[in-house]
Every structure is written in structure tokens, then in C-alpha cells.
Amino acid sequence: MKRRKLGKTQLELxxxxxxxxxxxxxxxxxxxxxxLKSVHVALELGLNFIDTSPFYGRGMSEVLLGVALRDVPRDxxxxxxxxxxxxxxxxxxxxxxxxxxVDVSLHRLGCGHLDIVLCHDIEFAPMxxxxxxxxxxxxxxxxxxxxxYIGISGYPQKIFQLICSQTDVDCxxxxxxxxxxxxxxxxxxxxxxxxxxxxxMNAGPFSARLLTNSTLPKWFRDPQIVQQAARRxxxxxxxxxxxxxxxxxxxxxxxxxxxxxxAGSANPENICKWVQWANAPIDHQLMQEVIDLFExxxxxxxxxxxxxxx
Numbered sequence: 001m002k003r004r005k006l007g008k009t010q011l012e013l014x015x016x017x018x019x020x021x022x023x024x025x026x027x028x029x030x031x032x033x034x035x036l037k038s039v040h041v042a043l044e045l046g047l048n049f050i051d052t053s054p055f056y057g058r059g060m061s062e063v064l065l066g067v068a069l070r071d072v073p074r075d076x077x078x079x080x081x082x083x084x085x086x087x088x089x090x091x092x093x094x095x096x097x098x099x100x101x102v103d104v105s106l107h108r109l110g111c112g113h114l115d116i117v118l119c120h121d122i123e124f125a126p127m128x129x130x131x132x133x134x135x136x137x138x139x140x141x142x143x144x145x146x147x148x149y150i151g152i153s154g155y156p157q158k159i160f161q162l163i164c165s166q167t168d169v170d171c172x173x174x175x176x177x178x179x180x181x182x183x184x185x186x187x188x189x190x191x192x193x194x195x196x197x198x199x200x201m202n203a204g205p206f207s208a209r210l211l212t213n214s215t216l217p218k219w220f221r222d223p224q225i226v227q228q229a230a231r232r233x234x235x236x237x238x239x240x241x242x243x244x245x246x247x248x249x250x251x252x253x254x255x256x257x258x259x260x261x262x263a264g265s266a267n268p269e270n271i272c273k274w275v276q277w278a279n280a281p282i283d284h285q286l287m288q289e290v291i292d293l294f295e296x297x298x299x300x301x302x303x304x305x306x307x308x309x310x
Contacts (some may be wrong), residue, residue, distance in 0.1 A: 001014040001015065001016060001045065001046030001047065001080075002015045002258070003005075003012070003015065003276070004258075004259040004260065005249070005259065006149075006170075006171055006186045006199035006200075006201070006259040006260070007170060007171055007193075007197055007198045007199030007200065007259070008170070008197045008198075008199070009148075009149050009170055009171065009199055011078060011115065011148075011149070011199075013049045013078065013201075013259045013279070014038075014047055014048060014049055014260060014280050015044050015125065015253050015258075015259075015261065016047055016249075016253060016260070016261055016263065016274060016275070017047055017049035017050070017051060017201075017260045017261065017263070018038075018039070018042035018043075018047040018048075018049065018050050018051070018090065018262070018263075018267045018271070019038075019051045019052075019203060019262040019263055019264025019265075019266070020050055020051060020052040020056060020061045020065055021052070021053070021056040021061060021264045021265060022038075022058040022264045022265050022266040022267075023035050023038070023039075023052070023060065023061040023064045023065065023264075023266055024056030024057020024058070024059075024061035024064075025054065028184060028252040028266075030266040031255035032064070032067075034266045034267065035064045035068060035146070035266060036067070036068050036069075037268040038079070038265065038266050038267065038268050038271060039065065039068035039069065040068065040166070041268040041271050041272065042271050043076065043077060045271065045272065045275045045277075046169070046275070047076070048076060048077045048078060048244045049078045049080065049260055049262075050065065050077055050078070050079055050080065051080045051081075051173075051203065051262045051264075052065055052079075052080070052081050052082075052083070052084055052109075053081055053082035053083075053085065054081070054083065054085075054101060054104065054105060054108075055085045055086055055087070055120060055121075055122050056142040057081065058086070058087060059108065060293075062105055062108035062109055063108050064254075065109055066105055066108050066109045066110045066111075069109070069110070069111065070110065074079060074111060074112055078113050078115045078116075079109060079111050079114055079115070079116075080115060080116035080117070080118065081109070081114055081116075081117060081118075082106045082117065082118045082119070082153060083097070083098055083101035083105070083117060083118075083119065083120060083138075084097075084098075084100065084101075084120045084121070084122065084125065084134065085117050085121045085124070086121040091124045091125055093119065093122070093125045093130060093133065093134040094129075094134075094137075095131055095133050095134070095136070095137035098134060098137035098138055098141065099137060099140070099141065099289075099298075102114065102117060102138075102146050102147060103146075103214075105117075105132070106146060111263075113145065113146060113147070113148065114146060114147045114148070115148045115149065116147075116148065116149045116150070116151060116153075116170075116171060117138060117141070117147045117149075117150055118150070118152060118171075118172075118173055119134050119135070119138070119150075119151070119152045119153065119166065120132075120153055120154075121153065121154050121155070122152050122153070122154050122159055122163070122305075122309075123154045123155060123156050123159050123304050123305025123306060123309040123310070124305040124306060124309075125305075126306070126308075127159065127162045127163065127309065128246065130152070130163060131163065131166050131167050135150065135163075135167055135169065139152040143174065144298070149170035149171060149199070149306065150169055150171075151169045151171035151172050151173065151198075151199070152168055152169055152172050152174075153172065153173035153174070153175070153203075154174070154304070154305070155175060155176065155177065155301075155304040155305070156249050156303075156304055156305060156309055156310045157174070157177065157184050157185065157188045157189045158255070158309055158310060159305075159309050160172055160174070160189045160193070161188075161189065161192065161285060162309070164192060164193065164196060164198065165192075169198065170198065170199055171198055171199030171201060172189075172193060172198060172199070172200065172201065173201040173202070173203055173262070174189065174201075174202035174203070175202070175262075175300070176202040176203075176204040176207045176208060177204075177301065178202045178252060178255070178258065179204070179205060179206075179207045179210075179211060179248060179251070179252070180211055180233070180244075180247060180248050180287075180290055180291055180294060181207065181210070181211065181226065181229070181230065181233075181294040181297065181298065181300075182207070182299050182300070182301055183298070183299065183300075184299050184301070186257075187239075187299070188256065189283035190257055190258075194257060197257055200257055200258050200259055201258070201259055201260050201261075201262065202252055202255075202258045202260070202261045202262070202264075203261070203262035204262075204263075205249045205251070205261050205263055206245055206248050206249070206263065207218055207222075207230075207248075209220065210226070210227065210230045211230060211233075211234075211244055211245060211247075211282050212234070212243075212244065212245040212248075213234055213238070213243065213244070213245070220305075222300070222301055222302055222303040223297075223300060223302070225296075225297055225300070226297045226300050226301075229293065229296065229297045230244075230294075230296055232293060232295065233290050233293045236290065236293060237286070239291065240286055242283065242286060244290065245277075245279055245301040246277045247283070247286065247287050247290055249261070249263065249277050249278065250277060250278070250282050250287070251287060251291075253278055254282070
């Protein structure tokens with residue numbers, strides 16, 4: 001798996017990484033056998049950057065990763081987890097909870113140290129708290145040797161501008177906003193991140209199944225016009241003998257400024273398929289035709305978090 005350096009950090013990440021949200025049964029129920037096989041297949045295929053959160057399965061993802069990684073050498077994988085979001089409507093970005101969350105994640109994962117810790121979905125919190133309380137508390141965990149690098153994650157692009165203009169972090173993770181349909185991350189945010197030398201990570205190449213042939217999850221919130229355009233694009237690809245998900249993944253991996261794209265599944269067959277797609281020839285003409293199909297709904301998404309953060 002090709003690798004790219006993450007900003008000014010000492011980390012080199014695979015361009016395709018393993019997202020562990022599915023291990024927390026965020027999309028469907030999963031078995032322990034599926035979890036163990038998914039993790040081991042991902043590592044065998046070079047997806048050794050793992051992204052999780054205490055929010056995924058309300059702790060289940062971290063616990064199951066700890067089980068799956070128990071006999072895996074620590075230097076063979078890079079671990080990223082998050083803090084601040086613990087349930088659908090439960091957020092706590094206080095300094096006290098930062099310290100507790102880091103320790104709880106270390107206990108669940110059993111990995112000794114965390115390579116990256118991200119403040120999770122910060123759009124649900126006042127930006128002043130993130131700047132004045134959360135990030136300084138994370139820096140203390142970093143100074144204690146529990147965490148190597150720190151960053152922020154979320155959906156609205158405004159949050160990255162607000163935080164990165166007022167304080168320093170090592171990296172950011174944006175999701176569902178660098179895809180075939182939505183490139184706001186590249187259009188609005190990445191130039192500023194590059195100028196500051198920050199690590200750039202992308203998640204959600206399939207935009208929560210929008211850019212696949214699968215059924216959308218019940219919590220999917222993008223407007224109907226976006227969903228209808230995606231269905232037309234998927235049908236167009238199918239008539240050309242191509243899975244739209246393949247184009248969606250290849251589109252993200254093409255961008256040299258993005259160190260890694262995180263894709264998650266508890267199905268080992270999906271992971272194998274993604275690696276095949278990552279190494280497959282790209283039909284650039286078809287990709288451009290699909291991008292053109294999305295032009296009427298380009299960059300249309302939804303609001304997330306506090307109104308002032310959108």
C-alpha cells in the first residue's frame with residue numbers, strides 16, 4: 001500500500017486506512033468473528049492506520065479492537081482514536097474528561113500509547129472551549145507520553161478555519177466532504193492546512209453509503225435531491241459495468257495532498273475489494289462523467305452541530 005507523510009509529523013500513513021466505526025455496529029450488527037477477520041485482513045493488506053472512537057458502539061469499537069490487536073506487535077500499526085463525543089447527544093470536551101477519556105481508551109485498546117487523538121465532532125461545542133480548554137488538556141496528555149499527535153475532526157468546514165486560525169494542532173480529519181459529489185474540504189480548507197503544514201486526513205469516501213449500491217442508513221441527512229442524483233450516477237456506472245463505489249474510492253486516493261482516506265467495514269471481503277480497487281486502473285473519462293452528473297448538487301450537504309459552527 002502506497003504511503004504518504006502526515007504533515008509535519010513523523011508518521012507515514014497508508015493512503016487507504018481502516019475505519020473501525022463498523023466494529024461498533026454503527027451500520028449493522030456484527031459478530032466477533034467478523035471483527036477479528038476484518039482487523040487482521042486490513043493489517044495484512046497494509047491498512048495499518050486504524051481510526052476509531054469511544055463514540056463508535058459507545059465503546060464497543062475500542063474494546064473489540066483491543067481484543068483483535070492483543071497479540072499484534074505494537075510497532076506494526078498506527079492507532080488513532082477520538083474524544084469529546086460519547087453518544088448521539090452526549091458531548092464533553094472538558095479538560096477533566098479529556099484526561100479520563102485518554103486513559104479509558106488506552107485501557108480498552110491495550111496499545112500502550114495513542115499515535116493520534118482527535119477532538120471528535122467539535123461542531124457540537126463552542127469553539128472557545130475547544131481552543132482554551134480541550135486542546136491544552138490534550139497537549140498535557142501529549143507531554144505525558146500518552147499521545148503522540150493531536151488534532152480535530154468534524155463535518156462543517158468552518159470549524160477547521162476557526163480552530164486553525166487561533167491555535168495549533170498536528171492534523172485534521174474531515175469526513176464526507178471530499179467525495180465525487182462534495183469537494184468542500186479541498187475547495188475551502190485544504191489550501192489553508194497545506195500552508196500551515198498540518199496533516200490532512202479524509203474519511204467517508206462513500207459518504208455513508210451514498211456513493212454505493214447499498215441502502216442508506218436511517219440517520220442519513222443529505223437532501224433528497226442529492227440522494228436522487230447519487231442513484232442516477234450509480235445506475236449510470238452500473239450500465240457501464242463499474243461499481244460507483246470503486247470510482248468514489250479511487251477519486252479520493254488520487255489526491256496527493258490527502259495523506260490517508262479512511263474507509264470502514266466489518267466485512268473482510270469489502271476490505272479486500274477496496275485494496276483491489278486502489279490498485280486497479282482508473283477510468284478517468286467515466287470518473288469525469290460521474291462528476292459532471294453531480295454538478296447540479298455539487299457541495300450540497302447538511303448542517304451539523306451548533307448553528308454558529310456551520
